[in-house]
Every structure is written in structure tokens, then in C-alpha cells.
Amino acid sequence: MTQFSLPLPLSAVRLTDALWKRENELVRREVIPYQWEALNDRVEGAAPSFFVHNMRAAARAAAARRAGRFVPRRAASGMVTQPDGQTPDPDTFYGWVFQDSDGYKWIEAVSYQLIQQPDEQLRQTAQQAVDLICAAQEADGYLDTFYSLTDISAAFSNLRDHHELYCFGHLAEAAVAWKEATGQTDLLDAACRFARCISRRFGPNLERGCPGHEIAEMALFRLYEATGDTAYRDLSCFFLDVRGTEPSTFALEENRRRAGEGLPPLPVTASRYAYHQADRPVRDTQEARGHAVRQMYLAAGMADEARLKDDRPMREACERLWRSVTREKMYVTGGVGATHLGEAFSLPYDLPSDTAYAETCAAIGLCFFARRMLQLNPVSEYADVMERALYNAVLSGMALDGKSFFYVNPLEADPLYCREDQRLSHVRPVRQKWFGCACCPPNIARFLSSLGAYAGTHTEDTLYFHLYIAQEMNVSLGGKELRLSLDADLTESGRVRLTVLSGAASGTLAFRLPGWADGYSLNTSFGACEPALKGGYLYLTRPWQKGDTLSFDFSMPIRLLMADSRVRELTGQVCFVRGPFVFCAESTDNGPGLHLLRVPADAETHAVPGRTEMAGLSLPSLQVPAFRVTPEEDGPLYPSAAQKERLSPVTLSLIPYFAWSNRGESEMRVWLPRTSPESSR
């Protein structure tokens, strides 16, 4: 069996990175306490979560059911219940059907934080949530407050829309993290009981079915890796195998519901379910389609399967999917999902900047997928994309003070248009405190809290450095322990220094050559070495010992990028990147009317890197000699193209994309028009 790499356990890693340590601490200090208040519906002006409410109610319901005296409050109608300003009834389910996942994500984030830094008070708070969840579990292991509180006989009858397998997936992720953090098996036992409940219903010789919103796939593989119980792996494989096969399980479900209502059946062809990635068997995937978060979570599960089963056709499907995403359907920020209709992937090369969806959760999903592709095959392209998404489309999801969040991450925004133009009703020019559908804030929290598990992966004798995030780590190489320190600050430069702090071991350290560097120098404390280059990684094999140091200086030029000519929205436009950062212009720095800026062809060579302070954080910036068009105030709307645009020289101030909208409302653009050949200067 091929040797695939595994992420470093979070417990073996300690972040020291200027940017990411801060973000991680922001999550602990700001996001996690705030979210606990949100889960308890104690945040004024924010849409209530109902997590704690629903769990308490479900715990009473589960107890009542055991005692044979449960009375459902309302029938499971598939409708979302939202209160209308009255006091919630204590035994009624409220919120979206997937509301349970809010709390699971929070517990997962708390767990990662506890692994990094013990905090007894936080642990006790999380224990309350865990206890609530365990109490809400039914005798047979079923655990979903929507059906527990309405009509549990209808459980699993609407996998397409009702997200109980999605909630299960988040429960399992949280449970494994909670066990890793605390050593306690309470939540893990609950997750395993629920998994067994699911596998008593669905399987090769049982009912066909698969999750409407994926995540259970990767969660079950994680449960398998945490417990060694192959039943979880096999259930996940079943879900992957049944997905997209004929007759469509989603259509069959729907027809059962329709039959109950006396309606005629609909066609059971899978092709209707592209939104759910269920239009064809997953191994036949040719293109990223449908709801972007779902597609990315499915891809992560597919890559897990390819690794755990060494499944070549599945791996090839993953590679096709990767190619579709990264060559045809990804924003330069690493954002994915170009259309708000269905929060979905659009057609190849359809990547509009202003109406972009680019949901924060989808970019996180792309990182899940990329890390797993790296585990399968350490090729730097995967890490380049993961890094691009992480430093841009993911990080933009959270304000620099950790107190507000973007769900949608456009590459061009004008507050006036966002307010006035209903076609942009999904785009907010400033981050929001919380969302009724609160998937993104807790997803950012759990992802950023687990970042240590993304920077490096290892096999028995090789340690891979995928991301240059400064950290200390304990690793095992060829069975011997090493303590390493990776020093880097990509907000400053491409200088990366590895020091062996203690231990001695023989084996290979593999360093990614970042796609953004056009060269590098390498200095070592142990003299010349002859590294092997493969897949964009430099492999250095030797006996390592305390005091060894190794310094890379990756060049970090300012680069001017354009888009593939098939991206029609970006013809004639350019953007700036440096290192992992995509830059953007804000009107706060550049005045209103960013579409009037023009970037000359030689901008790349004349741009100057600088620094800017924002929210106490020192960020890279760029100063670029450029132009601004002065419109003809009394000119015709359509003048002769021979007329030269009147250009005035300006110095563009660009900031990292992720930092936009942290200084109040502002226009923002990532892509800026080039000067035209006819421009006068």
C-alpha cells in the first residue's frame, strides 16, 4: 500500500506565527466566548441560534419518550420554524433544521483551543454543552433535535433537505476533537452511538441513502481513524458509492413524501441532483458543480476514501475535480462558488467579481480538500492553492477584531451598489455580527483553531512543510523524536528558518517551493547539501540533531496577474499578489471611484512593498505608480474610442485582500483595469 502522509497532531504543534498566532488567539479571546453567548441566544440584535434551547428541549423529549409520555409539539413538515418575537416555547424546535451543527462546530473549535492552551473555565463551559448533547440523545442513539422534537418516526426520511447526517458529521468531528482535547469519551461515545444508529438503517443490504449536505463522509473516516472501527469507514464508503447512482435516492425519498400527499411520482433520474453532487456516481465526477460547500466537503471525503482504501479511480476523480476547481472555477483569492443562486459553482470561467458568492465556508472546504490531496500526493500546487485560500478567501471571512464576519466574499464591492442594487442583495460591504444561517463564523473558528494540522504532514520517515506558518513542533522521524522550530513571517518576507531544538533522528525534511517565489537561496549550518526536487518539494535526507539550522530565503516579488482569457469578466484587468497575499484597493486609501484607476504595464517593476497598521496588526502593503481617469463631465456617454482617456498619475495604496472592510464602509477592488494602448500619460 502506498504510504500516504498524515497531518501533525495539533498537540504536537505550537503556533508562533505573528499573523496566525494572533488569529488563533482572536478566536479564543473573541469568537468563542461570543459564540457561546450566541448559542444561548443572549446576543442582542443577532438572530438567535436556539442551539442550547433545542438541546434542552430535546433532552426533555428524549427522557419523556423513554418514559413513554412524549408529546410532539408539531409535525415534521420540512419547514423551518422561526419565532416571531414571542418568548420561545420551551419544548418547541426553532431555527433551521441544521441548527444543532452550530454547537458542534463550537465544541470542535473549543477543543482545538484547549489542546493548544488549557483553560479550565472554558472546558467546563464546553462540558455543559457536551452534557446537554449527550442528554438529548435518544435511547437508540439517534440525535437530532429537529426530529426529536417533532416526529421522530420521520427521522431519515428526507436526507436531501433535512441535514441530520450533516449534523451527525459535525457531531463526529467535534467528538473526536473533544476526546483529543480532554481525553473524555462522552461525546465520542454519543457520536459512535449515533453512527451505529445510522448504520442500522443505511448500508449495502439495507436502505439506500446518502447525505443531502455532505460532511458525514469525512467525519466517518475521521471516526474510523480515531477508533479503528471499520464500520464507520464502510458506512462512509457506502454513502460515497450510493451517491449519484440510479434510481436517485433523493428522488425516491421525495416520491415517498409525494405518495403520502397523494401526488404522482416524479422521475427518479439522478441528473436532477447536480446541486447536491448527486447527478452521477462520484467516481465519474468531471466538474465541480452545485452548492460549493457541499462539493468541497464531498471532495474531502472522496480524498479520504482514496487514501484509506488506496482507491485509484476515486483518486483520479479527485484529481479531475481539483483541476475543474483550480483551473476553471476558483477566484484568485481561493474563493469558490461564483453564483449566489444555489451558493454554487457556475460555468467554467464564469468568475464575476461583484456578484461573487465565494462563501467563507467553501474556501475552508477547499483547504480541507487541498490538505487531503497533499496527503495523497505531496505536490506543491495543492499547497499553493490551500495557502492562497487560507490567506485570502478564508481569512477575509473574519474581521481583524474577530467580532464580525463575511459569509460572502466578493472581489469588488461598492457600498452604494450593495445598498441600492437588489442584484447584489447577497453582498454585504461590511461584515455582520452573526447570521441566521450561522455556518461561517463557527466554521472559521474551528478551522483557524486547528491550523496546526494544516501546515505539515508526515509519514514514518518524512516530514512535509506545506505552509510556512511559524511554529514549534514535536515530530517523530524514523521512530526518533525531534523538536523543531520553524521561523517565518510571510507578512514580512519569504525568509524561513528551521532549527532543530532538541533530539536526533535520521530522515527526510521536505520543503515546499512556493509558487509565488521565483527563486530561493538555502543556507544550512551543516554545509552544502544536495536536496532532491520532486513535485515542487525539496527533499533533504540526513541525520538531524540539535542545533542544525536551515534557512531558506524565498524571493517574494510583487506580481501582476491577469486571468485566463476565457474569464470574460476579467479581460483587460490585472491584480497584484505578493507571497501568499492577494492585494486589493480600498477607496479609504485611494478615494472613491476605484473603477477609474488604471494600472500601467510596468506596474510590476515599479511597485514598492510597504507596511500598514490596522487594528494593531502590521500588514504588508503595496505602493504602485498608476493612473486615475478623469471622466469627461459633459461628454457624451459613448465617445469616439480614439479619444484618449485623461489620466493623472496617482500612487495606488493596496492592502491585503483579507483586511478589506476593517475601517468602515469602503469601495474595494481586487482586479483593476490596465491602461489602454491609447491612454495618454
Next chain:
Amino acid sequence: MTQFSLPLPLSAVRLTDALWKRENELVRREVIPYQWEALNDRVEGAAPSFFVHNMRAAARAAAARRAGRFVPRRAASGMVTQPDGQTPDPDTFYGWVFQDSDGYKWIEAVSYQLIQQPDEQLRQTAQQAVDLICAAQEADGYLDTFYSLTDISAAFSNLRDHHELYCFGHLAEAAVAWKEATGQTDLLDAACRFARCISRRFGPNLERGCPGHEIAEMALFRLYEATGDTAYRDLSCFFLDVRGTEPSTFALEENRRRAGEGLPPLPVTASRYAYHQADRPVRDTQEARGHAVRQMYLAAGMADEARLKDDRPMREACERLWRSVTREKMYVTGGVGATHLGEAFSLPYDLPSDTAYAETCAAIGLCFFARRMLQLNPVSEYADVMERALYNAVLSGMALDGKSFFYVNPLEADPLYCREDQRLSHVRPVRQKWFGCACCPPNIARFLSSLGAYAGTHTEDTLYFHLYIAQEMNVSLGGKELRLSLDADLTESGRVRLTVLSGAASGTLAFRLPGWADGYSLNTSFGACEPALKGGYLYLTRPWQKGDTLSFDFSMPIRLLMADSRVRELTGQVCFVRGPFVFCAESTDNGPGLHLLRVPADAETHAVPGRTEMAGLSLPSLQVPAFRVTPEEDGPLYPSAAQKERLSPVTLSLIPYFAWSNRGESEMRVWLPRTSPESSR
């Protein structure tokens, strides 16, 4: 009082123009008979109109009401009734609340055709419709089948949404045309009775109210000009004056309905009604806003008022509105209404090509407005815009065979995107046979049938030539009659020849210098003359007599246009115009992937005019040396901007915009990217 000009009566004009005579005949031969079938719900596969059905039912209802035995079929709920495949109940109202207007527009079109060419069979068919309408009129003059068939006591209670004043407006327009065509006053009497019915309810000392969908304003002025009865003029002035004043009449209406339902009142501020152009008094208009057709119809009514009352503040409001439309909110085709949400004007300079709405009716409305501005003030800019809209955004609304229609007229279309991308669900890549909301096809029919009334206007001693549409005309100049022949074919060249066929008269002929000409030569049969130039018109004053000829040769260069730099969607893009025609590229001629075409800076000088045959019509075309980008098949999605696009020389074949989508499904683009400064050739 200032002397304003009046349009030539249609009876004085005979079209001879190669293009427009054909279009006019297409309307008579194809559109009018087809629409009669549609009005009778006899077109298979098309949404039924219910015009004849509703009129018949209303005639029975009116008779029953007179006899005191009417039983309403259903209450007026404000909801649209649509049948569901069953046989319509003979006494039930079906269709939209404004369905009556379908038939009125048809009668208006028929009337214009009869003026141009007697046709006894057509006249008899139209008489049937007229008789039906007259029979449907209530004893008090009220005439609206929706309320007649439901709850007539609720008549006029929802002017905002229920379009009865809109239907009245179309009735009045039809009635005046029918009288002009046949000499009969039957329909005119009905319209006048309805007008008096309205003015018994609304007026300065009566109820406040104004039309939700404008047209009654210009129709009432027309009724006044046709009958001399100032009551109609005054009612129109009342509607204009009350519009947009506080408290909003639309809000008051709504609150009366809400009170009936026991709901609390809403704020009565006018600012909520920008969609209806009722957010401020019309004399305070600063900007074109809201539903584009309504805004244009209102503008036409405002311009009528400015003329008939010599109202300076109203004229200034019209001029501000004109400027807002033509300097900030008009497509290069003359299309208006950039957003499908509300079929409305968007923000200034927001003119996206692919999601454009640019409804055919709105472009017709712009022509109504422009002709009236010309009557107020003969300035060539008004005629330039009218001509641009007519030859492009209006004409594109009808197929070259007169058998299918565009409601929406985008400037960029890709059939794949139209099918797959729900954000473009309003855009059709091919014309449709009929629409459930069938405003555009009959509107094109009535407008094209009355084109003779748009080419020229006159005062007592001056005849203005606004459009160079070939025609013969009888005019009165200084009280003497002249018969003139204007020869022109703008599809061929800018050569225009005026001949005095008969008569003798002294006075002024004023010829527009078209904005598309950068020069002209003038030859006359009477030797040198010294024309005066004013407002873009050449004024020639002399005694005219039989045999006089006058030949202009307006240069008609191929022009490459760009957009004002504030139109962000069009940065770096150019389009071709020649004479009145905007050109476009179709994939039928240029292969798929029109966004990969690149227009070099010198395209204007190297482009060659040609001819192309389509549907038996000889059309102008352009051949332009240009380039096509070859995408990098295995390249990154975001390459370095220093990388040169790989360009291959191609010859672009461009056709007139109005003729697109007449050869099956095709990609189409008006605006094409320029070559970038870095392009290799």
C-alpha cells in the same frame, strides 16, 4: 406663446424607405393577423391573451348590470387569474389586470395601417373588436373588464397596481387613431365617456390619485388635441401634478385596503414610490428612476404638458430627465432599463451588457419622449437618440420575418449561459412567439405602423426633417401645399435627396445634421444657398416649387466607440457604429467564444463596409481586421500579466444589432475588448 412643432399626420405621409416600408408591411402582413389570432386565444403553444374572451364576458356583465341581475364571478383580490388547462369559464376574467390593453394596441396598429393602405377586410375585423369594446362599456362610461367582471364597486381603488388608467390610456390612443383611420367616432366616444367617468372621480376638488403605470397622461393630451375638449388636458395636468406629492396617493390607497383587512397603516411618504416615479413631484425630477417603460411614458406626458401649457419648469424637468437617461443610463443601442429587477433604470453608469433588461417597450417610450422633445425644441441630439433607439433597441424587438419578438434586448448573449445561469433567466437568446405579458409585440406593431409621424414635424412655416426615412409627404408651408419626396436609404449610405414633386410655397425646410456624420455636401437644383445652422439643424428658407431638388451627402464613416469611463462594465471595450446602426458580432459569423476576439486600435481605419443578405433583406455589414486569442489550454487560471496573449489575425464580420438572432441560436456581443498594450501580433 412659443411655436412648437407638430408631427406630420400619418395620412400625409407615404413610406418608401427600403427598410422601414418593409418593416411596416411586415407588421401588416404578419404581426397584425397573428395578433388577432392571439387576441382570440387561437395560437397554439402561446399564452392566451383573453382579450376577446374578457370583452365578451364584460359585455354580458354590463348588460346584466344594467338589467340589475349581474352576479360577479370572483372578488377583486388584486391577484392575477390564470387558467390551468381547463376550458375558461365564459363569464370569468382571465389574464393580467391590464389584458384589455393588448387589444387596444392592436386596434391602434390596425388604424395606422388602414390610414396608409385601405383594407376593408382588416377594417371589418377591427370593427368587431371595436364593437366588443363598446358593448363592454358600463352605463357610466367605466370600461375595464377586470373590475366589470369581479367587483365594480372596487374600481379605481388600486390605481398603483391595477392598471385601469393604463388601459384607459391605450384605449384613448386607439380611439384617436381609429377615428383618423375610419372617420368613425364609435371608439372615440367610448374613450371620451370613460375619460369623463374618470374625471367625475379624480380632480382638483375631487379624489387625489394618479396612474400606477403611466400612459393616460399622454393619451389624455392626445384626446384633447383630437377633440379640443380642455377637460381631458386638465385631467392629465391633474394626474401630473398630484404624482409624487405628499401624502402619497398610492400609500393612501394601500392603507385603505389594509384598514379593510384590519392591518395598521403604513407610512404615507412618497419616497417609497420611486419604482412608479411617484417619489417626488414630477417637476422636481432629477434622474430617470424605476420601471423604465413607465418612466419613459411619463416623460412623454410631461413633454406634452410642457408644450401644451408652455410650462417652463416642466420643460426643464424634461431636460434633466433627458440628460439623466442619455448621459448616464442608456445603452449604446438606445435601450433603457439596465436591471431586470423592477424592469428598471439602475444607478448612473450601471450598464451591464449581459444582464441588461432594455425592454423593447422602454426603447419605444424613449422614442415617444424624444419626438416630443423635438417638438419642444428642434435640437439634433433628440433626433440622434430617437434614431439610435429606433434602428437598434426597438427594431431588435421583432424578428426579420415578423414572427417572433424580444422583450429583453441584451448587448451580449451566450445561449449556454442563458440556459444554465439562472441569473440570466430573463434573457432569451432567441425571440419568442408571444408573451403572457404581451406588451412588446403589439407595442412594436403600433409604433412601427405610425413611423411616418416620427420622421418629420412642422410649424406653420417650417418643416423639420428629423429622421432620414424615405417617404413622400404632403405638407403645408405658410398656408400653401407642397408634395415632397424624400429619398434615402441609410442601410446604404448617407445620401438624402429631397424633391418638390408638386406645389409651390415659401417657408423653411430644416434638415438635421446627423450626429453620425462628420461632414456633408449639399447640392441644390437652385444653385448656391446660405443655410442657417441652429441646434444641429440646417435651415433653408426660400420659395419652393415643383422640380426643386436638394441633395445631402452625409458622410457615414465607420466609427469605433467606447463608453464613458464611469461605465465600469465597459472598460477596455469598444463597439462599431455606422450611420444609425450599432453593429454586433455573432458566433454564426465569427465562431464561438466572442469574448476571445480583440479589436486593435486601428480597427476604425481598416474596417470595410459590406452587405449581407438575411431573410431576403440586404443589410449593411462590416469586415474588420482583428484578432482572436488562443487560450492556453494547460495554463494556470491566473498567469502573469506579463504573459502575452497569443493572438491570431481574424476578420470580424459584424451585422446590425437589430438583426441578431435571426439565423438560429448564436452568441452575440456588441462590445468587444480592445487589444491590450502587451498583446503580441
